[in-house]
Amino acid sequence: MSGGLEWWQTAIVVVLLICILVGTLPVINTGLQFLSLPMHAFRNHYGRAAPYHPNVAVIIPAWNEGMVIGPAIERLLQLEYPVEKLRIFVVDDASTDDTPDIVRAKAAAYPGRVAHLRREVGGEGKAHTLNHGLDIALADAWTEAVLIMDADVIFARDSLRKLTRHLADEKVGAVTAYIAEGSRDRNYLTRFIGVEYVIGQLSSRRTQNVLGAIACLAGGAQLHSRANLEAIGGRIPTGTLAEDTMTTFEGQLKGRRAVFEPHAVVLAEEPRTIDALWKQRLRWARGNVQLTSIYRHLWFRPSPDHKLGSFSFGLAWFTILLMPAFMVLAAAALLTLLIFHADIADFVFRFMWIAAACIYLFSMLYSVQLDKRIGRHSWREAIMFPGLGALILMAIALFPWALEGIVREMGGTVTDQTRFVWAVIFYLWGPISMLGVWLARSVEKLPGGRFFAGLLLYVCGYGSLLCAITVDSYIKEWRHADASWIKTEKIGRVDS
């Protein structure tokens, strides 16, 4: 139905256009994030940073980390940091491998610098393990700051002092580093993760520095002042799957600033299969769903004490949390518009995808420059980040005559019916790509399935994978599914 519209049809079209606009908020937010990134050149914390070396207690939660804990401790002992100001506490969460032996050997080799804390009954989760270490570290007046890290991460030699320099400003309660994907034998998935971390940390967290509110201190490398930890009760919050994000929020709600330090680099080993990544991210996504409810009185309520209630922070939080819902809303609205007014639907589709193409191109060109190491070895994944399907849609939107031209060149005919079928597939591409990555996870376990899983991911896009995991997190939370802490397997692929 095209041409002149009745008033009620016009009203429906307007409502649908609003739905499409709301549905494209994640794209708009990405654009705003990258456009405000240059402001970090002026709005950063370096003006208040100063050389500062507090006594740091490093707490490493460890459960069966025998393959990685030794190099991690050795690297910590080699940090450019005063020897007498660094103590390492490995909290062994009832490990059943050789973790206790390795840590005890290190403790014997470096008395007073490395301590082995054993929990005989483990499996309660990371927060409980950390609290075991915090109880001991904070009981000693020597501790002026606490570094919480993962057992598999490798700190660059200058990274700790690059973090501590921000604590010279008493208003800062916590600082986090740039966790970069650092496996020596990368595969397609770790290269995608590398690009994701550039977008999610080097871009997004810099923007959060500019806004004055950090969403999450990386669990693998977060430095807290003693005052910050004591202000939140001296313990990491339990009862959520996102203990690092909740700690970040609590510190800022108590009035202390959190800072992201992009020049403090920490290398981490990341999942190599879609299934392993799915389990890790499902934990994060479910944690974020839980926190959205816990902090329901915080969102979009500006406060003079913190920036977590600001509109921009809320927009960034909810566009990530509700990205799949936005994607489905835009697709459904576009499809309904196709029935009501095909010409408007076609115009909106092109406008949407041209805007998406510009934002994608800008953000990826920017990203590969932010971390040149990732840019060098993951540029293909940066190009393919939205997926081949989305890239084709961008090309169709940019060069609308091309598709029909190609079909005619190949001897095909294009009728109105063909165009309608194409439009339905194009408009529904977002939900289709989410189903595609769901399929990728299923086929990955089959013989030879890893190749097809990878192929599906390149076609559907890494963003669709994250969206599908978020959908799974809604379902798991709605069903109150088992929330036991599942550890991501790490076997020491990062060079120390």
Place this chain on the structure above:
Amino acid sequence: MNEMPTPEAEADEIVQDARSERRLLWQALVSLVIVAAVVVVREMFLR
């Protein structure tokens, strides 16, 4: 003893890191120019 830079060197490093953040401006500009070039090429194709 782990080798540590002097306080002066560390202070210089902070200034250097702050200065290196200004690269964000140039990187944004380069990215923007390339996007603009693609849009211009597209417009030329459309004509």
